[in-house]
Amino acid sequence: DQIDVTGINSTQRIVINLATGYQVRFTNTEIYNLFGFNKTDVLTGKTTSPRKADLTNGITSVLVHCSLVDTSTSIRNGTFSNVLYSVSPPILPPGSLYNV
Numbered sequence: 001d002q003i004d005v006t007g008i009n010s011t012q013r014i015v016i017n018l019a020t021g022y023q024v025r026f027t028n029t030e031i032y033n034l035f036g037f038n039k040t041d042v043l044t045g046k047t048t049s050p051r052k053a054d055l056t057n058g059i060t061s062v063l064v065h066c067s068l069v070d071t072s073t074s075i076r077n078g079t080f081s082n083v084l085y086s087v088s089p090p091i092l093p094p095g096s097l098y099n100v
Contacts, residue, residue, distance in 0.1 A: 005035075012036075012052040016043050033057065061088040 003024075004017040014035045016024060024043040026032035032039050034057055036049030066084040 007053065008048070014049045014053045015046065016049075017046040018044055061086060 002019040002022050004015075006015050006017075007013070008015060014037075016035075018024065022044070024041075026037055026039050026041055032041065034053065034055050036051035036053040037043070037047075038050065041047075063083050064085040065082050067082060069082040069084055071080045071082050
């Protein structure tokens with residue numbers, strides 16, 4: 001594999017392992033926050049994030065929107081919406097599997 005991203009449950013950090021000749025730059029994206037890296041990081045080889053990963057980024061629910069839903073008849077929380085499905089997963093320990 002050229003790029004391998006894994007998590008360390010005990011430390012809640014992310015390890016990115018890149019094949020020779022590959023690199024990851026976080027300068028044009030905000031995903032570095034989710035993975036626990038710094039915006040200025042340029043990764044090569046095998047690198048462990050300096051901070052804990054926050055893959056949810058404080059998100060407590062997921063809404064699935066669908067452009068095919070008729071927003072003139074679909075109501076969510078008292079307002080018209082194209083939300084097809086909404087889920088608020090329970091808070092689980094790191095590494096837990098959650099099926100929707």
